[in-house]
Amino acid sequence: MKVERACIYPKDIQRITGRSERYGRKLLNDIKAYLGKSSHQFITVQEFSEYTGIEESIVLEYL
Structure with a gap:
């Protein structure tokens, strides 16, 4: 199992x-x-994808 x-x-x-x-x-x-969100909170891949319009699958390729 691959952990992302x-x-x-x-x-x-x-x-x-x-x-x-x-x-x-x-x-x-x-x-x-x-x-x-507060400054100590993280941004998820899904939130980043929704905000930028870049597909989640493309973002996950770079991680």
Whole structure:
């Protein structure tokens, strides 16, 4: 059984989008604000996919 991560990090966003890690941190903060999450809470792959419009299967390939 393959274990997949449930949350996404700035480095993952950097690999997916080709943008900087700083952009990844900013995007995660934007998603947290949009969803009303606190700074200590994580963003899941599903939430990231819904916000960006990138299919979940594509995101999981990069993790």
